[in-house]
Amino acid sequence: MIKFSNIVVAGAALALLGATAAHADTLADIKSKGTLVVGTKADYRPFGYLDPSGKIIGFEPDLAADLAKRLGVKLELVAVVASNRIQFLQQGKIDLMIATASDTPDRRKIIDFAEPNYYGSGTNVMALKSAHLKSWADLKGKKVCLIQGSFYNKELQEKYGIEGVAFPGTAEALAALKNGNCVGFAYDDTAIIGQLQTPEWSAYEMPLDSILFQPWGIGVKQGETALRDFVGKATIDWHKTGEIIKLEKKWGIKPTKWAEEMHDKYK
Amino acid sequence: MDAIWHWFRVLYDTTGINLPIFYDAFDRRRFVNGLWMTLALSVISIIASVAIGVVGAWLQGSRLRMTRRVVNGYIQFFRNTPPLVQIYFFYFGIGSLLSTTGPTGHPVPLVSNVAWAIISLSFFAGAFNVEIFRAGVEAVPKTTIEAAESLGFSRLRTYLLIVLPLAFRISLPALNNNLVNLVKTTTLAYAIAVPELLYVTSQIWSDNLNVPEMMNVLLLVYFVLVGALVLAMDRWERAIRVPGFGA
Amino acid sequence: MNAEATTTPRPLVSVRDVHKSFGHVEVLKGVSMDVQKGEAICIIGPSGSGKSTLLRCINGLVPINSGTIRVRDFEVQNLKTDHEKIALRKEVSMVFQQYNLFPHKTALDNVMMAPVHVLRENRDEVRTRALALLKKVGLAAKADAYPGELSGGQQQRVAIARALAMRPEVMLFDEITAALDPETIKDVLATVRELANEGMTCMLVTHEMRFAREVASTVYFTDGGVIVESGPPAQLFDRPAKERTRAFLSQVL
Ligand SMILES: Nc1ncnc2c1ncn2[C@@H]1O[C@H](COP(=O)(O)OP(=O)(O)O)[C@@H](O)[C@H]1O
Ligand SMILES: [Mg+2]
Numbered sequence: 001m002i003k004f005s006n007i008v009v010a011g012a013a014l015a016l017l018g019a020t021a022a023h024a025d026t027l028a029d030i031k032s033k034g035t036l037v038v039g040t041k042a043d044y045r046p047f048g049y050l051d052p053s054g055k056i057i058g059f060e061p062d063l064a065a066d067l068a069k070r071l072g073v074k075l076e077l078v079a080v081v082a083s084n085r086i087q088f089l090q091q092g093k094i095d096l097m098i099a100t101a102s103d104t105p106d107r108r109k110i111i112d113f114a115e116p117n118y119y120g121s122g123t124n125v126m127a128l129k130s131a132h133l134k135s136w137a138d139l140k141g142k143k144v145c146l147i148q149g150s151f152y153n154k155e156l157q158e159k160y161g162i163e164g165v166a167f168p169g170t171a172e173a174l175a176a177l178k179n180g181n182c183v184g185f186a187y188d189d190t191a192i193i194g195q196l197q198t199p200e201w202s203a204y205e206m207p208l209d210s211i212l213f214q215p216w217g218i219g220v221k222q223g224e225t226a227l228r229d230f231v232g233k234a235t236i237d238w239h240k241t242g243e244i245i246k247l248e249k250k251w252g253i254k255p256t257k258w259a260e261e262m263h264d265k266y267k
Numbered sequence: 268m269d270a271i272w273h274w275f276r277v278l279y280d281t282t283g284i285n286l287p288i289f290y291d292a293f294d295r296r297r298f299v300n301g302l303w304m305t306l307a308l309s310v311i312s313i314i315a316s317v318a319i320g321v322v323g324a325w326l327q328g329s330r331l332r333m334t335r336r337v338v339n340g341y342i343q344f345f346r347n348t349p350p351l352v353q354i355y356f357f358y359f360g361i362g363s364l365l366s367t368t369g370p371t372g373h374p375v376p377l378v379s380n381v382a383w384a385i386i387s388l389s390f391f392a393g394a395f396n397v398e399i400f401r402a403g404v405e406a407v408p409k410t411t412i413e414a415a416e417s418l419g420f421s422r423l424r425t426y427l428l429i430v431l432p433l434a435f436r437i438s439l440p441a442l443n444n445n446l447v448n449l450v451k452t453t454t455l456a457y458a459i460a461v462p463e464l465l466y467v468t469s470q471i472w473s474d475n476l477n478v479p480e481m482m483n484v485l486l487l488v489y490f491v492l493v494g495a496l497v498l499a500m501d502r503w504e505r506a507i508r509v510p511g512f513g514a
Numbered sequence: 515m516n517a518e519a520t521t522t523p524r525p526l527v528s529v530r531d532v533h534k535s536f537g538h539v540e541v542l543k544g545v546s547m548d549v550q551k552g553e554a555i556c557i558i559g560p561s562g563s564g565k566s567t568l569l570r571c572i573n574g575l576v577p578i579n580s581g582t583i584r585v586r587d588f589e590v591q592n593l594k595t596d597h598e599k600i601a602l603r604k605e606v607s608m609v610f611q612q613y614n615l616f617p618h619k620t621a622l623d624n625v626m627m628a629p630v631h632v633l634r635e636n637r638d639e640v641r642t643r644a645l646a647l648l649k650k651v652g653l654a655a656k657a658d659a660y661p662g663e664l665s666g667g668q669q670q671r672v673a674i675a676r677a678l679a680m681r682p683e684v685m686l687f688d689e690i691t692a693a694l695d696p697e698t699i700k701d702v703l704a705t706v707r708e709l710a711n712e713g714m715t716c717m718l719v720t721h722e723m724r725f726a727r728e729v730a731s732t733v734y735f736t737d738g739g740v741i742v743e744s745g746p747p748a749q750l751f752d753r754p755a756k757e758r759t760r761a762f763l764s765q766v767l
Contacts, residue, residue, distance in 0.1 A: 172458070
């Protein structure tokens with residue numbers, strides 16, 4: 001059974017490889033048409049969101065712009081969401097996906113990710129500044145709002161001893177946090193950063209060190225090795241020159257240990 | 268005991284049927300707590316909603332028009348809106364108003380999510396119970412009430428000693444249905460993070476990716492729970508049945 | 515009036531010019547009667563003439579529009595609160611056509627309930643008295659039976675025992691045999707006869723003319739909300755003065 005499905009996957013992969021090999025490679029196409037099309041988020045402040053004029057700006061659009069500059073082509077940004085970003089890539093609607101996508105083994109079966117990872121998100125909490133949280137241990141036995149079905153819920157309860165209060169969606173969890181039904185809201189640190197940048201949440205902070213880091217990858221269509229390697233080289237550059245750390249600062253993102261480590265690694 | 272728990276681990280390893288609520292101490296504790304929470308929600312809401320029904324039906328017979336209007340307004344409100352919306356309304360709507368400020372400037376809610384769940388479930392089922400008891404009260408012959416009155420019973424005593432016991436017997440089948448519904452409706456407390464059965468089960472299946480197994484467990488537990496309630500109510504109905512009265 | 519009071523004792527129940535309307539329909543149009551302590555009186559008359567309404571007025575179950583009703587020292591028309599009416603009802607017990615027993619209580623509990631809950635008497639003492647009363651009405655063996663397990667006549671006798679358990683000054687009987695089978699009527703009437711003979715003040719609405727003739731000291735004939743004629747049974751039954759009385763009697767006798 002297991003062997004059979006392996007063969008099927010391998011066969012499919014071979015077929016795909018063959019198909020793309022016959023095709024001209026995308027990197028060359030981009031150069032010849034003079035435009036790089038990148039899918040980014042438009043609703044995930046500050047990683048990709050709309051400025052008042054309706055232009056997509058943010059951390060990831062800046063990375064996309066850098067790639068376009070390296071290629072000497074124009075940049076076209078396409079707004080994507082979690083549910084369509086991989087299809088857009090597979091259908092060729094976008095050349096690259098830089099859209100807060102976690103680099104997971106499951107996804108690697110259908111698209112390719114440039115190496116190394118450019119960024120990533122961890123789990124953190126959003127809490128009132130006046131709560132003076134210092135470490136995860138401070139949350140032991142305390143009520144913490146969660147989103148039902150989040151992968152980190154069990155670990156937070158089991159390992160850190162929080163009393164989870166899980167809601168169906170973000171809006172409910174945020175309302176409960178505001179009402180004081182929990183001392184903090186555990187969520188993706190990258191999403192919390194965006195929340196904290198709105199005046200509504202000015203009394204709140206993200207006080208802890210993120211845990212459970214999940215790396216994000218820049219996606220290319222499977223088999224686009226030239227494009228993939230080009231992005232990979234650029235990513236190494238970003239880490240080496242401290243570009244990522246600079247962008248963190250630019251977009252008001254609390255400096256992460258991960259970005260610093262990557263900088264040290266490629267320095 | 269450990270041998271039994273271990274058997275479920277072996278079951279998982281050999282067949283892939285994953286029931287961590289037996290072999291994993293953390294999940295087991297969660298599940299048992301959820302079961303207790305569901306029982307607590309059910310029992311407290313049943314008692315409170317029956318009390319609301321009894322008092323409401325009494326107030327509906329009030330001589331003051333204002334009182335009757337208030338009771339009718341209450342019934343309309345809770346009968347004509349979805350219970351999930353009511354729970355949200357209480358928890359997020361009323362709950363945000365009912366908070367004090369703690370020493371560090373935090374808002375501190377005065378009523379917990381569990382309490383809100385009990386309050387809204389009780390009011391929800393209570394509205395139906397008022398109607399159910401009212402129908403029962405109206406079925407008690409006027410002449411029986413007059414006899415009690417002529418014996419010197421006060422209005423309240425007549426209601427408590429004569430009308431209510433008779434109305435109860437008349438109302439019991441309808442009450443059964445409503446209470447069964449109430450037990451099933453406790454699952455809505457899930458929406459405001461009350462760790463009852465559905466909530467803990469969905470946490471467990473999110474963490475273990477064993478949705479089919481836990482779905483079955485959930486279904487079975489509710490089936491047994493509601494079955495026990497129906498059985499108890501049937502027994503009770505038979506125990507208080509009097510010859511020559513009611514069905 | 516005062517001069518009379520020195521010669522005849524003050525009546526236990528005194529009804530003076532009572533008017534009662536339901537909506538626009540006047541049901542009692544100026545009714546007066548006196549009942550002495552220990553006396554048994556009967557009220558006869560066609561259906562709808564206001565007999566039940568009169569008894570219910572005396573018990574304070576329905577308020578009157580004008581006139582006065584006095585039972586011992588209670589001015590019934592002046593009783594406003596539930597509390598005051600309850601005090602009256604301890605003196606005046608009523609037995610209904612449809613028995614109106616409490617179906618969820620045994621015969622014994624039916625008899626015990628009011629003394630225990632209204633008079634707040636000691637439960638054991640009440641039980642002893644209730645059992646004696648059930649024995650008196652011939653139903654000692656049925657103490658633990660529910661109303662649904664008793665015949666109509668038996669239920670009515672329990673109802674009489676229930677009314678007596680309050681130790682009233684006056685008993686009101688409203689057509690208590692009208693709903694019964696002929697063979698059970700006898701027992702019920704025997705019970706009432708015994709009560710009257712013991713000196714209980716009784717006001718009976720009845721269609722049993724032979725019984726009325728036998729137990730009543732005075733018979734009142736009502737029609738259309740007024741007392742057409744009253745007098746000792748021998749006079750009213752054998753030499754009625756009014757044509758309407760005669761017509762009624764010729765139909766029922
Ligand atoms: N609660 C009531 N509301 C309106 N009408 C009533 C009520 N009780 C009695 N009546 C009317 O009063 C009249 C006298 O009734 P009732 O006293 O029962 O007569 P009886 O007992 O002599 O048959 C009837 O026409 C009856 O319909
Ligand atoms: Mg009548």
